[in-house]
Amino acid sequence: IERILLVWRIAANALPVVLMILIVPAIENDYVLTAIYAVVIIIALVINQDRKDRVFVAFGFVASFIAEALFISTGVETFERKTLFGLMPLWLPFLWAYIFFALRRAVLALETYVH
Numbered sequence: 001i002e003r004i005l006l007v008w009r010i011a012a013n014a015l016p017v018v019l020m021i022l023i024v025p026a027i028e029n030d031y032v033l034t035a036i037y038a039v040v041i042i043i044a045l046v047i048n049q050d051r052k053d054r055v056f057v058a059f060g061f062v063a064s065f066i067a068e069a070l071f072i073s074t075g076v077e078t079f080e081r082k083t084l085f086g087l088m089p090l091w092l093p094f095l096w097a098y099i100f101f102a103l104r105r106a107v108l109a110l111e112t113y114v115h
Contacts, residue, residue, distance in 0.1 A: 002113060009109035013102040016040055020095055030083040030090045037094035044101055053101055060100025065093045 020037060027033045045053055068088050071077035081089040 006109055006113045010106045013044075013105040013109075016044070017095075017099055017102055020098065024091075030081055033089075034091040034094055037091050037098065041094065041098050041101070044098065048105070053104060056100045056104045057097045061093045061097040064096030064100075068092060068096075 020040065023036070024033065027036070041057060045057065065084075068077065072079070072087050079088050079092075083090040084092070
């Protein structure tokens with residue numbers, strides 16, 4: 001049963017990432033997509049109520065913006081949707097922010113299982 005709970009905890013945090021990625025082609029308005037992502041993040045933070053989660057979300061947002069900007073500036077990555085400073089889609093740092101959150105929650109679940 002412990003393994004089932006572990007899988008459930010990890011899947012519950014990873015599933016929104018999959019859904020967030022899958023809706024990108026369906027929602028062409030970057031502002032609407034960003035709002036949806038922001039709501040997902042807010043709900044996740046309200047459910048978990050851990051200050052460290054907020055730090056991971058903020059770090060994920062800033063670090064991903066910087067990393068993506070570097071990739072774009074070197075030509076490694078390009079985007080057709082450039083609603084954030086003409087560089088990248090506005091929703092992209094929000095997606096990465098949630099991914100950082102989900103990774104933290106997965107690591108916490110794994111730590112509890114291992115110990």
